[in-house]
Amino acid sequence: MQVFSKTVSILSITLFALLGSSAGFTQTLTPTITANDAAYQAFGGKEGIKNVVDAFLPIVLADPRIKDKFKDADVERLGFLLTEQFCDLLGGPCQYSGKSMRKTHADKDITNAGFNALAEDLQIAMDKQGIPSSLQNKLIAKLAPMQSSIVTK
Ligand code: HEM
Known part of the structure; x- marks a missing residue:
């Protein structure tokens, strides 16, 4: 049981890290693309x-x-x-x-x-x-x- 809950918590930490970092990636990239593209669009x-x-x-x-x-x-x-x-x-x-x-x-x-x-x-x-x-x-x-x-x- 102990091993199982450890595995679950490692899994959720990994998932959190993956989702968290991909959300962060999107958040930081989107405004950059818009800002760089603005003069071209205008x-x-x-x-x-x-x-x-x-x-x-x-x-x-x-x-x-x-x-x-x-x-x-x-x-x-x-x-x-x-x-x-x-x-x-x-x-x-x-x-x-x-x-x-x-x-x-x-x-x-x-x-x-x-x-x-x-x-x-x-x-x-x-x-x-x-x-x-x-x-x-x-x-x-x-x-x-x-x-x-x-x-x-
Ligand atoms: C910021 C200013 C300039 C930019 C961005 C620019 C850009 C370019 C580009 C992209 C080419 C084509 C390169 C290639 O064939 O691979 C070129 C060629 C050329 N540029 Fe400029 N140029 C500038 C200023 C000038 C000025 C001030 C003159 C003359 C008063 C000039 C005369 C020429 C000539 C004669 C060619 C060769 C064209 C040909 O042989 O088909 N350029 N330039």
Whole structure:
């Protein structure tokens, strides 16, 4: 009898630990997923991001300050990778699959002025798509640290 009740209590301790920890797991994970996902959702998900990129590229390609850099660009590939990268940065269910920012831009002689021009064009595109400025700032804040890898001149 003693052995039996010991076994029962060990079993219930194990069950409690398992259920308890899985409940704790759910409780701690759920708010994290929601918080990380919020900017992506507010952007309108992948569709909203793609609309911003589709508005952004023609502005860049027509911008006299930087358009020459893109004369040999594969614009379709660039659009695909930018959409993927922004989705990734905003906490969406995407993983950027392109080259590193340092490697891609290494031979492009990009200046701070060029970088700022491109950031300005992105803001114009986001304005066009009705992205609120607080949300625009979230994406810009994710891109800003890339400046030191992209600017080489
Ligand atoms: C935060 C700023 C920037 C981001 C996030 C960014 C992102 C990217 C990405 C994802 C690619 C494609 C990489 C690949 O092919 O694997 C790329 C390529 C490229 N970027 Fe940037 N870039 C930025 C700034 C700039 C600036 C300021 C310029 C020029 C003024 C520039 C010019 C180019 C060019 C010319 C290519 C190559 C396109 C091609 O050959 O098809 N980028 N960039």
